[in-house]
Amino acid sequence: MFPITWNQDDSHQISIGGIPIRDLAERFGTPLYVMDxxxxxxxxxxxxxxxxxxxxxxxxxxxxxxxxxxxxxxxxxxxxxxxxxxxxxxxxxxxxxxxxxxxxxxxxxxxxxxxxxxxxxxxxxxxxxxxxxxxxxxxxxxxxxxxxxxxxxxxxxxxxxxxxxxxxxxxxxxxxxxxxxxxxxxxxxxxxxxxxxxxxxxxxxxxxxxxxxxxxxxxxxxxxxxxxxxxxxxxxxxxxxxxxxxxxxxxxxxxxxxxxxxxxxxxxxxxxxxxxxxxxxxxxxxxxxxxxVVAEAGVTLYRVGAIKRVPSGKRYVAVDGGMGDNIRPALYQAAYQAVVDGKAPGADGFVGALAGRYCESGDILIPEARWPADLEVGDLVAVLVTGAYNYAMASNYNRVPRPAVVAVHQGEAKVWVQRERWEDLYRLDGAWERWERGANG
Ligand SMILES: Cc1ncc(COP(=O)(O)O)c(C=O)c1O
Known part of the structure; x- marks a missing residue:
């Protein structure tokens, strides 16, 4: 389930390919596809x-x-x-x-x-x-x-x-x-x-x-x-x-x-x-x-953007990615697991949905994930086994840029695919032009 080089130290800090994931997130931003x-x-x-x-x-x-x-x-x-x-x-x-x-x-x-x-x-x-x-x-x-x-x-x-x-x-x-x-x-x-x-x-x-x-x-x-x-x-x-x-x-x-x-x-x-x-x-x-070949090599990093409770008592942990970078849960109820960097779930942890940022109620990456009691906005979440049919199926729904893909090995990181920028989203768009014979002309 974990990439070969996955490591979680005594303080629960995660590294892949010899690089702490918090360094990868800081350097390349989130969401981020990491390939071991x-x-x-x-x-x-x-x-x-x-x-x-x-x-x-x-x-x-x-x-x-x-x-x-x-x-x-x-x-x-x-x-x-x-x-x-x-x-x-x-x-x-x-x-x-x-x-x-x-x-x-x-x-x-x-x-x-x-x-x-x-x-x-x-x-x-x-x-x-x-x-x-x-x-x-x-x-x-x-x-x-x-x-x-x-x-x-x-x-x-x-x-x-x-x-x-x-x-x-x-x-x-x-x-x-x-x-x-x-x-x-x-x-x-x-x-x-x-x-x-x-x-x-x-x-x-x-x-x-x-x-x-x-x-x-x-x-x-x-x-x-x-x-x-x-x-x-x-x-x-x-x-x-x-x-x-x-x-x-x-x-x-x-x-x-x-x-x-x-x-x-x-x-x-x-x-x-x-x-x-x-x-x-x-x-x-x-x-x-x-x-x-590729599924277990891949891990996606997200930042927690909001944590909320609904009247039923259920909790939602929302992150800065979701169905745009991983459509599989919405498409065929694919199951995933998440691990929080630097924090242990512990006996006092809670169960809550890992939700995405996209404008669909079905944008839920994991319906029931286990979370540490001290989870906070800004924490880094690693979703495992995302190397296959994630980047390949990614979309720009909601005009959200697709994440970068970064390969890691023995302490070195290489950008395999750059993160899209907002400009990339409208690069191929034509501009508005009035119709010559239109009602608005
Ligand atoms: C013709 C063909 N070969 C290979 C594959 C790869 O399958 P998998 O990723 O499950 O190994 C597919 C997947 O749809 C396929 O249609």
Whole structure:
């Protein structure tokens, strides 16, 4: 739950990456996204090492949707990790960060013609194709560029992962992918093999996010391999690549107990051995972890702005951020934990909601948090496990600037993303001009 370098001393003062968080807050302001480099590097290298034990060696493709900025892309390039992008914007950010697109996979259920052209132009290594329409469009564009796009077809295996409905994607009734039923996926295979601009190399299925059991991951791989056995007999096609997506859960609170990555990979090794037909080469496994790489590396710092009691006796602790920098509690009741810097909750503490500053009653980050009795306005609050889908989903609601992202390591802090200023909020606005033929002219 805590970043690797998290430390709380005898006086309850917190430091991350060897820097007291009160120094970070003073230097960079609040709210502030803090990223622990040691945790990031640990998770990425662990994925790389675990997948390398497969034969042929598998590869992690970090899911940029969880957290992406130029520095993150540069880190991935440095460590030899791949990247899953879902938009031209993510790809452009990666390229600007020095990431080589040969190791990118371009996913997403709608890719605009401009995005397809851009991906082909910069040489995206792999395309995750979501529909027959996209297959046709990609083939046409690739032929126009005088090339073939290497494609994995996104399939839905019909697996209901036990996670929140909004982050569940493996069932047949979903906007994502092509169903492995009623011949839908088989039709796509036939089309992919026939189209001149497409080089079909394998299949992909992502079943959901924040999954805390091993079984759905193994079932997913089993379905992909079973489907591959069908295409081997019907079309003579056996995949070179099977991309099993992301989805491994993390510990947001003490109740969450995700399986170890190594155990999942060990299970996958057995499934591959069991389902690969004699005489065929085992496919290369790709994984696309997002949350399980970045979530625990991130901590958000806030300052307490107000503490109040309502007639029922309930208390609200309001901070200077909220749903603009972390939409997940409002979006799908995501649970978080908070720790106050320099103060212990103690037996005389109180329970109260951690509320944000935004103009929505639903802007509650934690409905029932434990607070120290001597909590005061100005105290610094650290909310844990905010590295994934926080900065990435941040908005300017209420015209509040988005916080900075600061990476910390061994006493050194680097700004990965600057804090927005008020000027940035209206930088792209046009000015008011009267209508030539308007009622007010
Ligand atoms: C295709 C695909 N791959 C990978 C991921 C990353 O999932 P997670 O952050 O749960 O690992 C997602 C998340 O939505 C996804 O849609």
């Amino acid at each position: 480099y040691a945790t990031l590097a640990d998770r990425l290298t662990r994925y790389r090492a675990a997948l390398a034990t497969l034969d042929p060696p598998g590869l992690p493709y970090f899911a940029g949707k969880a957290f992406l900025c130029r520095a993150m892309a540069g880190l991935l390039e440095d460590l030899g990790i791949g990247l899953d992008v879902v938009s031209g914007g993510e790809l452009a950010t990666a390229v600007a960060g020095g990431f080589r697109p040969e190791r990118a996979i371009f996913h997403g259920n709608v890719k605009t013609p401009e995005e397809i052209a851009y991906g082909l132009e910069v040489g995206v290594g792999l395309w995750g194709v979501d529909s027959l329409d996209e297959l046709e469009a990609l083939s046409r564009a690739a032929s126009h560029f005088g090339t073939q796009a290497r494609v994995v077809l996104r399939l839905t295996p019909g697996i209901e992962a036990h996670t929140h409905a909004f982050i569940r994607t493996g069932q047949f009734d979903t906007k994502f992918g092509l169903a492995m039923s009623e011949g839908i996926a088989e039709e796509a295979v036939a089309r992919a093999l026939a189209l001149p601009g497409i080089q079909l190399v394998g299949f992909h299925a992502h079943i959901g996010s924040q999954i805390l059991e091993i079984a759905p991951f193994l079932a997913n791989l089993e379905r992909l391999l079973s489907f591959s056995r069908v295409t081997l007999s019907t079309h003579g096609f056996w995949p070179e690549i099977l991309d099993v997506g992301g989805g491994l859960g993390v510990r947001y609170t003490a109740e969450d107990d995700p399986p170890a990555l190594e155990t999942v990979v060990e299970g996958m090794r057995q499934v591959i051995a069991e389902y690969t037909p004699a005489g065929m080469a085992a496919p290369q496994v790709l994984m696309e972890p997002g949350r399980s």
